[in-house]
Amino acid sequence: MSTPLTPKAERTRNHILDTALTLFRTQGYETTTLRDIAAAAECSLGLTYRYFARKEDLVLVLYSRMVQETNAEIAQLPPVGMAERFQQTMSKRLEQVTPYRDSVLFRSGTITNPTSDVSLFGEAAADMRQQTLEAFVMLVRESRDAPRNALAETLAALLYSLHFGIILFWLIDRSAEQQHSKRLLEFSATLIARFQPLLSLPLVSSSLNQLAAVLRPVFVGES
Amino acid sequence: MSTPLTPKAERTRNHILDTALTLFRTQGYETTTLRDIAAAAECSLGLTYRYFARKEDLVLVLYSRMVQETNAEIAQLPPVGMAERFQQTMSKRLEQVTPYRDSVLFRSGTITNPTSDVSLFGEAAADMRQQTLEAFVMLVRESRDAPRNALAETLAALLYSLHFGIILFWLIDRSAEQQHSKRLLEFSATLIARFQPLLSLPLVSSSLNQLAAVLRPVFVGES
Numbered sequence: 001m002s003t004p005l006t007p008k009a010e011r012t013r014n015h016i017l018d019t020a021l022t023l024f025r026t027q028g029y030e031t032t033t034l035r036d037i038a039a040a041a042e043c044s045l046g047l048t049y050r051y052f053a054r055k056e057d058l059v060l061v062l063y064s065r066m067v068q069e070t071n072a073e074i075a076q077l078p079p080v081g082m083a084e085r086f087q088q089t090m091s092k093r094l095e096q097v098t099p100y101r102d103s104v105l106f107r108s109g110t111i112t113n114p115t116s117d118v119s120l121f122g123e124a125a126a127d128m129r130q131q132t133l134e135a136f137v138m139l140v141r142e143s144r145d146a147p148r149n150a151l152a153e154t155l156a157a158l159l160y161s162l163h164f165g166i167i168l169f170w171l172i173d174r175s176a177e178q179q180h181s182k183r184l185l186e187f188s189a190t191l192i193a194r195f196q197p198l199l200s201l202p203l204v205s206s207s208l209n210q211l212a213a214v215l216r217p218v219f220v221g222e223s
Numbered sequence: 224m225s226t227p228l229t230p231k232a233e234r235t236r237n238h239i240l241d242t243a244l245t246l247f248r249t250q251g252y253e254t255t256t257l258r259d260i261a262a263a264a265e266c267s268l269g270l271t272y273r274y275f276a277r278k279e280d281l282v283l284v285l286y287s288r289m290v291q292e293t294n295a296e297i298a299q300l301p302p303v304g305m306a307e308r309f310q311q312t313m314s315k316r317l318e319q320v321t322p323y324r325d326s327v328l329f330r331s332g333t334i335t336n337p338t339s340d341v342s343l344f345g346e347a348a349a350d351m352r353q354q355t356l357e358a359f360v361m362l363v364r365e366s367r368d369a370p371r372n373a374l375a376e377t378l379a380a381l382l383y384s385l386h387f388g389i390i391l392f393w394l395i396d397r398s399a400e401q402q403h404s405k406r407l408l409e410f411s412a413t414l415i416a417r418f419q420p421l422l423s424l425p426l427v428s429s430s431l432n433q434l435a436a437v438l439r440p441v442f443v444g445e446s
Contacts, residue, residue, distance in 0.1 A: 112335055112391070112394060112395055115397070119395075121395040121397075122397075165388065168335070168391050169438075169441060171335060172335055172342075172344040172441060173441045174338070174344075174345075174441075175440065175441070180437060180440050180441050181441075183437045184437045184438070187433055187434060187437050191430060191434075194426075194430070203417075207414060207417070210410055211410060211414075214403060214406045214407045214410050215392075215407070217398065217403050218392060218395060218396045218397075218398070218403050218404075222398075
């Protein structure tokens with residue numbers, strides 16, 4: 001897929017992908033085969049293979065779409081406070097993953113299993129995590145109350161880690177419409193705004209630097 | 224299992240359980256059947272069924288053993304500071320779950336899927352979570368630097384939530400011997416000790432109360 005696709009090929013590829021994602025949502029990831037996808041998309045199995053050699057590739061393309069969408073949203077955020085920019089980003093992120101919540105793709109632990117080919121935290125998604133971290137740097141830097149340079153990188157890594165923490169919490173949240181997760185997001189934003197004036201205290205900023213150094217290798221990757 | 228077992232029956236039951244746990248670790252949870260367990264334990268399938276009607280029951284007994292072990296360890300902690308008591312408890316907890324780390328039981332997302340019968344966060348384990356929360360109340364209350372009454376309950380709920388946060392982090396941590404998770408635990412203990420003097424400030428204690436109210440329904444249960 002290194003050479004650009006023709007418009008027709010691009011449409012076919014997107015049609016196969018959309019069909020696959022519908023099947024993952026409705027009948028589950030594990031039980032859906034490439035053959036099922038080809039049949040539902042009314043494509044030959046050969047054509048389907050040409051675009052997606054493995055079922056895992058479809059999931060990685062889904063992640064990649066989500067990452068591009070999230071990063072584009074971050075680029076368009078208004079220059080309000082950092083806490084509000086984080087809250088807006090996360091609200092949309094939770095909306096984005098909600099259709100897949102009951103899918104076996106999420107339920108099976110695929111995304112939390114770092115040895116799986118389609119884990120959010122595995123090797124295959126490492127570049128996407130790095131790209132999203134860079135978007136989070138923008139989220140922090142272009143906020144009205146952006147902190148000084150070095151701390152901005154730290155805060156971006158912490159907010160990106162918190163973003164995964166909220167998604168993992170949302171996965172185990174059984175309340176109606178995951179209301180507890182929404183409350184956790186609101187609370188996080190309130191807390192960030194409330195304690196932001198303290199961030200420049202040396203004891204606070206050094207603690208945050210240490211925490212970012214611990215979380216970053218797991219949530220983003222070894223640098 | 225409401226009537227007490229004879230010593231011989233108790234031994235048989237433990238033998239079946241140990242055999243099952245070995246199979247879960249070596250060949251994975253999903254692929255192990257009750258028939259495999261009976262064969263490996265050299266028991267009849269009928270006898271195995273008498274003690275464990277479903278494979279899920281074996282997992283719940285494993286959780287229950289772990290909970291009893293952790294709670295017994297908390298009861299024996301020295302009356303040092305809260306941060307150190309938490310660190311000691313968590314170090315042993317991570318040692319306890321390490322043999323199961325690569326098992327499909329963990330890897331399959333069984334434990335993070337709240338709709339699974341054997342989820343750590345589902346209905347079936349709700350009583351165990353409540354018991355462990357009570358042990359964490361003891362962890363806080365009997366520490367040398369125990370805070371005043373109401374805050375002790377809040378801190379127990381927060382430490383118990385942090386305990387699950389560290390376990391989830393440990394699950395996705397691919398570093399050798401999960402060294403990042405160990406660093407996260409050390410850092411958490413350092414941070415708790417460092418900021419403990421601030422806990423009685425009204426703005427801090429009210430934030431902690433709010434956070435506990437958000438986390439508790441998901442990590443412990445609706446009260």
